[in-house]
Amino acid sequence: METKTRTLKLAQESRQTRNTQVEMIAMTRGALLTLNLDDVRTALDRYEACDWGEVSHLDAETNDDCLEHGLGIVAAYTDRNGSKFWIMLEDGSSMPTVMLPEEY
Numbered sequence: 001m002e003t004k005t006r007t008l009k010l011a012q013e014s015r016q017t018r019n020t021q022v023e024m025i026a027m028t029r030g031a032l033l034t035l036n037l038d039d040v041r042t043a044l045d046r047y048e049a050c051d052w053g054e055v056s057h058l059d060a061e062t063n064d065d066c067l068e069h070g071l072g073i074v075a076a077y078t079d080r081n082g083s084k085f086w087i088m089l090e091d092g093s094s095m096p097t098v099m100l101p102e103e104y
């Protein structure tokens with residue numbers, strides 16, 4: 001419960017220092033051809049709420065720290081067909097990229 005509270009607090013604070021709202025995304029060709037787009041939208045909603053999906057506890061904490069300092073973030077999700085995908089935000093970028101892990 002403490003981690004979730006910390007994440008929500010960071011999400012609120014980060015809106016003042018770094019916008020996590022997604023206005024525009026990039027998608028790799030593989031992601032566009034493979035993923036269920038409704039599930040990508042749901043994942044983007046989770047990403048905007050600082051829910052990093054299927055990453056380890058340590059990776060989630062790292063993402064929280066990176067959010068505070070404007071560094072890159074990696075979130076992981078799975079669509080309804082079982083296809084795993086990442087939403088990545090590179091250091092200094094404001095546009096996340098949706099990609100399949102094998103496209104990295």
